[in-house]
Amino acid sequence: MRSPLRRWMVCLAVLSCTCLAANEVTNQDLLEDARIGADWLNYHGGYAGHRHSLLDQVNRSNVEGLRLDWAFQERISEKFEVTPLVHEGIMYITVPPGDVYALDAETGARLWRYSRRMPEKLIACCGLVNRGLALLGDRLFMATLDAYTIALDRKTGRLLWQTELIDYSLGYSGTHAPLVVKDMVMVGTAGGEYGIRGFIDAFDVETGERRWRFYTVPGPGEFGHDTWAGESWRTGGASIWITPSYDPELNLVYWGVGNPGPDWNGDVRLGDNLFSDSVVALDADTGKRKWHFQFTPHDVHDWDATQVMVLLDKQYRGEMRKLLVTANRNGFIYMLDRETGEFLKATQFVKQTWAVGISEGGRPIRRPGMEPSAEGIEVFPAVAGGTNWMSPAYNPDTGLLYVSCREGSSMYYKGETEYRPGTRYWGSMFVNEPTVHNWYGAVRAFDPVTAERVWEHRLFQPAWAGLLSTAGGIIFAGSTDGFFKALDATSGKERWRINLGAAILASPMTYESEGRQMVAVASGGGVFVFALPRQAAQ
Amino acid sequence: MRPLRYLVLLLAFPIVLAAARTHETNPMSTPEEFAEGKRLYRINCGVCHGMEGKTGRGARLARRSYRRGNSDAELFDLIEAGIPGTDMPGLWLGEDDIWKILLFVRTFAEKASELCEVTSGDAEAGKRVFETQGSCLACHTVGSRGGRLGPDMSFAGEMYTTQQLRDALLDPGGAVADRYRTVRLVSKDGEAVEGVRMNENLYNIFIMDRSENIRSFRKEHLQSLEQPGESLMPAYGDLLSEADIDNLLAYLCTLPGHAKEDPQ
Numbered sequence: 099m100r101s102p103l104r105r106w107m108v109c110l111a112v113l114s115c116t117c118l119a120a121n122e123v124t125n126q127d128l129l130e131d132a133r134i135g136a137d138w139l140n141y142h143g144g145y146a147g148h149r150h151s152l153l154d155q156v157n158r159s160n161v162e163g164l165r166l167d168w169a170f171q172e173r174i175s176e177k178f179e180v181t182p183l184v185h186e187g188i189m190y191i192t193v194p195p196g197d198v199y200a201l202d203a204e205t206g207a208r209l210w211r212y213s214r215r216m217p218e219k220l221i222a223c224c225g226l227v228n229r230g231l232a233l234l235g236d237r238l239f240m241a242t243l244d245a246y247t248i249a250l251d252r253k254t255g256r257l258l259w260q261t262e263l264i265d266y267s268l269g270y271s272g273t274h275a276p277l278v279v280k281d282m283v284m285v286g287t288a289g290g291e292y293g294i295r296g297f298i299d300a301f302d303v304e305t306g307e308r309r310w311r312f313y314t315v316p317g318p319g320e321f322g323h324d325t326w327a328g329e330s331w332r333t334g335g336a337s338i339w340i341t342p343s344y345d346p347e348l349n350l351v352y353w354g355v356g357n358p359g360p361d362w363n364g365d366v367r368l369g370d371n372l373f374s375d376s377v378v379a380l381d382a383d384t385g386k387r388k389w390h391f392q393f394t395p396h397d398v399h400d401w402d403a404t405q406v407m408v409l410l411d412k413q414y415r416g417e418m419r420k421l422l423v424t425a426n427r428n429g430f431i432y433m434l435d436r437e438t439g440e441f442l443k444a445t446q447f448v449k450q451t452w453a454v455g456i457s458e459g460g461r462p463i464r465r466p467g468m469e470p471s472a473e474g475i476e477v478f479p480a481v482a483g484g485t486n487w488m489s490p491a492y493n494p495d496t497g498l499l500y501v502s503c504r505e506g507s508s509m510y511y512k513g514e515t516e517y518r519p520g521t522r523y524w525g526s527m528f529v530n531e532p533t534v535h536n537w538y539g540a541v542r543a544f545d546p547v548t549a550e551r552v553w554e555h556r557l558f559q560p561a562w563a564g565l566l567s568t569a570g571g572i573i574f575a576g577s578t579d580g581f582f583k584a585l586d587a588t589s590g591k592e593r594w595r596i597n598l599g600a601a602i603l604a605s606p607m608t609y610e611s612e613g614r615q616m617v618a619v620a621s622g623g624g625v626f627v628f629a630l631p632r633q634a635a636q
Numbered sequence: 637m638r639p640l641r642y643l644v645l646l647l648a649f650p651i652v653l654a655a656a657r658t659h660e661t662n663p664m665s666t667p668e669e670f671a672e673g674k675r676l677y678r679i680n681c682g683v684c685h686g687m688e689g690k691t692g693r694g695a696r697l698a699r700r701s702y703r704r705g706n707s708d709a710e711l712f713d714l715i716e717a718g719i720p721g722t723d724m725p726g727l728w729l730g731e732d733d734i735w736k737i738l739l740f741v742r743t744f745a746e747k748a749s750e751l752c753e754v755t756s757g758d759a760e761a762g763k764r765v766f767e768t769q770g771s772c773l774a775c776h777t778v779g780s781r782g783g784r785l786g787p788d789m790s791f792a793g794e795m796y797t798t799q800q801l802r803d804a805l806l807d808p809g810g811a812v813a814d815r816y817r818t819v820r821l822v823s824k825d826g827e828a829v830e831g832v833r834m835n836e837n838l839y840n841i842f843i844m845d846r847s848e849n850i851r852s853f854r855k856e857h858l859q860s861l862e863q864p865g866e867s868l869m870p871a872y873g874d875l876l877s878e879a880d881i882d883n884l885l886a887y888l889c890t891l892p893g894h895a896k897e898d899p900q
Contacts, residue, residue, distance in 0.1 A: 175720070219726055267728075516679055520728045524683060558838040579837040 123185055123233045125280060129346055135569075136610040138184045140341075141230050141275035143566075143607060146409040147343035148492040150567040151608045155615035155635060157570030161584045161593045167616060167629040168206035170199070174623035177225040177603045181275065181489075181564075182618055182625060183233055184609040189618070190233070190252065191625060195226040195243050198250060204611045206627065210255035217244055221269050221520055223291035229341070229487075229604075230275035232283055234303050239283040241272025247285045247301055259306035263287055268519050269294050275341045279351065279382045282309055286338020290356040290402065293333035293523035298353060300385055310385030314338065314355045314373045321387070322372035330367035333517045335359030336374040340487045343407040345420070348437060350379045350388055352409070352422060356402035360515045362470045363398070363525025370395040375403045377422065379439060389439030391460060393426045398469050399452065399510060400481050401427040406489050408499060409436060412547050423546045425490060425501045427483025430456060431549050445549030447542065448484035448503050452477050470510035470526065480508040480537075482560065489564030489605035491573060492546065496587050499546040500573050504560035506537035541565065541575045543590060553590035564605025566617070574617060576602025582619055582626070598626055657716070657731060662708045662742075664735040673736030680727055681737065689744035694724065698744040698751065699794050711738055751797045752889035755882065762887025765880050770872065772884075778891065784848055785832055785868060786816060792888040801888050805881055808869035818866050819843045822859040829853075832868060 123139055131137070132144030135152035143149050156164060176194040183190045189203040196214030201207065220226055220243045232239040237258060238250045245266035249258040263285065264270045269292025277284045279300075286298040296314035301307065314336035316322040326334055337356035344351050358367055358374035375394040378387055393403050403426055410421045414433070422436035429450030433443040441460030452468040468477050484504055491500045513526025539557035544550065555575070563576030572593070573585040582602060583595035600622025608617045614635040618627045629635065664673065678687060681694075689697030704714055715734050718726035727734060766772045775786035782789075792801065803810055812818075819833045819841065831843035834850065841861065842852050846868075855861060872881060 219728065221725075221728070225723075513678060513682070514675070518729075522680060522683070524679075526683070556838065558836065577838070581838070 121186060122235045125234070125278075128234070128278060137186065138182065138607045138609045139233055140183075140277075141181050141232070142341060142343065142406065142489065145344040145346065146492075147406045147489075148408060148494075148567070149406075149489045149565065149605065149607075150491055150493055150569075152569045153608055153610055153615045154569040154571075155610075156568065156572060156584075156608075156617065156630060158572065158586055158593065160630060160634060161570070161572055163630050163634050164584065164594050164596075164617070164628045165631055166596070167614075167627050169624050169626050170201055170206050170208075171624040172197075172199075177227050178620045178623060179227045179229045179604045180620050180625070181230045181605050181607050182620075183231050183238075184607075184611075185233060185252075187611065188252075189609075189625075190231050190238055191620075192228040192230055192240060194228050195220060196228070198231065198238065198240060198255060200252070200255060201625075203609060203616070206625075212250055212255035212257065214242060214244075214248075216242075217266065220244060220271065221266065221289070221292060222271050222273070223289075223522070227273055229273060229339075232276040232278045234278045234281075234283070237303060239276045239278065239285075239303070241274060241276055241285040243271045243273065245270040245272055245287065247272065247276065247283065247299070247306070249283070249303065249306060261301055261306040261308065263299060264297075268292070269521075269523075273339045277341055277344060277351065278303065279344055282382070284342070284351065284382075286314070286353060288337045288339040288356075290335035290337035290339075290359055291361065291522055291524055292520060293335065293359050293517045294337060295332060295334060296336035296338060296356065298338055298380070298385070300382075312378070312380055312385045312387065314353075314378065316372065322390075325369040325372045327366070327368040330371075333359055333523060334367060334371060334374065335361075335523075336371075337402075338404070339402075340404040340406060343409050343422075344382065345409055345436060348420070349382050350436070351382050352407040352436065353378050353380065354403045354405055354407060354424070356404050357397055357400045360523045360525030361398075361400040362510060363512050363515050364396055364469075366515070366525075368396070371397070375401060375428075377403060377407055377424065377434070377439075379436065391432075391434055391439050391441060393430070393432060394428045394462065397428075398512075399428070399477060401483050403427065404487050405485060406487075408490060408492050408546070410492065410546055414442060414547055421546075423492075423499060425485045425499075425503075427479070427486060428452070428462070429479050429484040430462075431499075431501075431544065432460070433547070433549070443549065447501065447544065447549070447551070448505050449478045450484065451507075470512035472512060474509040474511045476507050476509055478507045479504060480506045480560070481510070486562070488562060488603075489566075491565040491567035493567040493571075493573070493587050495569065495571065496543075497545070498543045498552055498587065500541060500543050500565045500567060500587075502561035502563060502565055502575065503540045503542050505539065506560055539578065541573065541585060541590070543573075543587075555585050555590045555592065563602040563619075566606040566608060568608060568615075570615075574606045574608075574619070576604070576606065576619060576621065578602070580621065582606070582621065582628075596628075598622065598624075657709065657712050659731075659735070660707075660709050662712075662735050662738055664732070664739045669736050670739050672733075673738070673740035676729070676733055676737050677740050680729070681741075684723065688747070689741065696795075697741055698747055699791075700745050701794075708738065711741070752793045752801065753798050755798065755886060757879075757882035757884070757886030759883070759886040759890050762880075762883035762885065765876065765884045766887055769880065770876060770884065775869065785844060785846070787813070789888060790892050792891045794892070796888075798885055798889060801885055802881070804869075805872040805876075805884065808867035808871060809865070812865065812867045816867060818864055818868050820860075820862040820864070821853060823853060824857040824859060826859065830868070833863065 189201040198212040200209040248260040269289040282300040300309040315334035358371040376392040430444040444456035453462040515525040539561040541555040559578040566574040598621040604620035606619035684694030773782040831845035
């Protein structure tokens with residue numbers, strides 16, 4: 099016979115389990131991220147790298163009414179590049195160099211803060227940055243500047259485990275938002291300007307134990323090792339600093355790999371230098387390479403391939419294909435078959451002067467005399483490329499791919515270099531020569547299959563901000579001169595803008611809170627969250 | 637450096653200072669150490685400061701004095717620890733290597749003083765030309781006097797070579813920094829305005845007009861907007877004698893003058 103008290107206890111236990119289950123982020127949630135819309139659970143807003151939300155409350159007809167709803171500010175002297183994650187009313191952000199905050203997604207109120215104790219000197223070429231987190235269950239995952247992967251309790255910020263990638267003092271660091279696949283969290287190492295040997299690790303989400311490692315610079319006996327002269331593979335760079343995309347059906351993770359080192363002097367590393375400037379498709383379970391494609395063999399301009407890999411299923415030449423489309427830093431948009439890695443097409447999308455074109459096999463046909471020299475040579479695009487790590491977006495309604503573009507040139511110099519652990523290994527220098535007439539940016543919309551440009555929204559300076567597409571027919575974009583703006587996804591016409599007072603160096607995201615669509619972007623030292631006024635949203 | 641600032645620096649980098657530097661002055665001096673310092677500079681510093689300390693996104697090093705400190709110890713600490721909040725990182729090198737770099741960097745200051753050579757001109761006469769006949773003060777500041785349409789010339793002797801100054805006087809449109817480019821526009825009301833471009837974004841342009849008023853214009857409202865890239869400064873080859881120009885150059889090369897304090 100059961101007592102009433104016992105029945106109540108059983109009911110309470112069932113209820114608490116139900117609530118707990120409801121609060122946890124499941125693998126199914128991650129698989130459906132792009133189809134749910136209310137939360138933002140992965141850096142790209144979905145495994146396919148579309149940065150597109152199904153939320154449509156803010157749309158062409160009302161976007162002019164968008165208002166600042168709340169802001170989070172912190173004393174940040176570094177570049178603020180985070181994309182927030184949101185799950186069930188809580189926003190999670192990283193704040194450089196090593197903090198994590200949980201905020202009430204409705205009001206911005208702080209719930210907890212994790213502050214990582216960092217070494218005196220961190221080694222990062224381009225700012226002490228971090229781009230965000232990954233979520234699974236009740237855990238948050240972060241790659242840290244001192245080269246650890248860490249797991250935090252998402253309800254308290256308590257450190258659950260930390261696993262060292264490698265000794266940070268050798269020039270290694272972690273800057274990108276990790277990727278969670280099944281019961282693994284995946285992280286690659288940054289540090290391509292310090293003579294590292296890049297790699298990608300997968301860890302058990304529960305224990306932090308390493309499951310596999312893939313070296314982006316092959317060692318002796320491995321495929322591609324012979325593309326590095328002598329011992330240059332030991333300091334070949336090929337870093338990872340942007341979150342990969344993932345195809346669950348193929349079980350492949352698509353990693354964009356960074357530049358070879360030293361950056362501007364390739365004499366010490368003759369050969370193609372695999373897998374620098376490549377996309378590598380790795381089996382998620384084993385970390386084994388299924389295929390790779392190198393965009394810029396033997397790069398001497400620092401054109402990392404750390405751009406977002408956009409996964410699309412489209413008709414191509416009368417056949418439905420599983421495609422991978424990416425706008426590369428070297429000035430070309432590439433289309434590959436993501437099952438096999440077959441090169442299908444490359445189309446120039448910004449001014450470039452280094453290549454005559456791309457061969458049928460996908461290899462660039464170089465224009466002679468465009469390599470860095472002691473005297474310097476002007477080459478388009480500039481060292482930061484025709485685009486960079488900032489996210490593109492794909493809108494399934496318009497069928498268009500949107501890219502933040504950078505137009506301009508750099509003077510590229512070649513000089514002597516010497517490897518010393520933990521110090522810059524660049525091979526001379528580049529000089530940006532920005533002028534009003536030479537440099538500008540643009541948000542451009544392309545047909546992803548034909549690569550035909552459909553529209554352009556000009557920016558005053560080359561872009562460093564990513565894009566967000568929504569089912570409301572809006573492309574949210576940011577500019578280096580501080581404007582956050584809403585563009586019509588079909589025409590590119592500007593519908594709304596606000597000056598945030600500092601350069602926008604991050605990619606925006608959107609989520610739903612208490613019946614309203616919120617749009618968030620980092621700028622300066624803050625995260626700014628916009629929404630329609632409550633009455634207009636109802 | 638004032639004692640309080642020294643204290644702040646000490647508080648900011650106690651471990652670094654205690655661990656890294658064992659000398660107050662540079663113990664390096666030999667040609668071999670200089671050559672090694674030059675090599676290390678080219679690898680570690682030239683990317684931002686330029687191979688001769690003159691160009692790049694980092695601070696110009698070819699100066700006779702530095703804003704953040706001038707003693708060997710202060711400069712060592714800057715190189716070793718970097719400057720928080722800026723793109724200047726610290727160097728992970730041993731003490732000897734940093735001293736060698738500093739030995740090489742010190743030659744930039746010597747070159748800075750050689751940059752602007754006081755030649756045959758009469759600096760006192762040049763000062764009179766600058767302030768009266770040439771009307772240079774109308775647009776350029778020296779110390780606390782002068783206008784703001786053109787570059788501040790208070791440190792001309794450290795910032796420019798004699799040739800650069802001569803070129804600017806004879807051909808002012810030859811190399812104009814963005815901040816000083818001429819803008820001509822006609823507003824929606826038909827007002828013609830001429831000035832220098834202070835800033836610009838996609839939607840607005842901000843100029844200082846000839847009366848030093850700072851004005852903002854919406855580009856879409858303008859009847860016309862020209863940015864010819866030239867300077868508002870006249871070519872002085874037509875206005876001054878060769879002797880006046882020599883005197884003017886001699887004066888500019890003395891700036892800021894030994895008794896003057898860095899206003900920064």
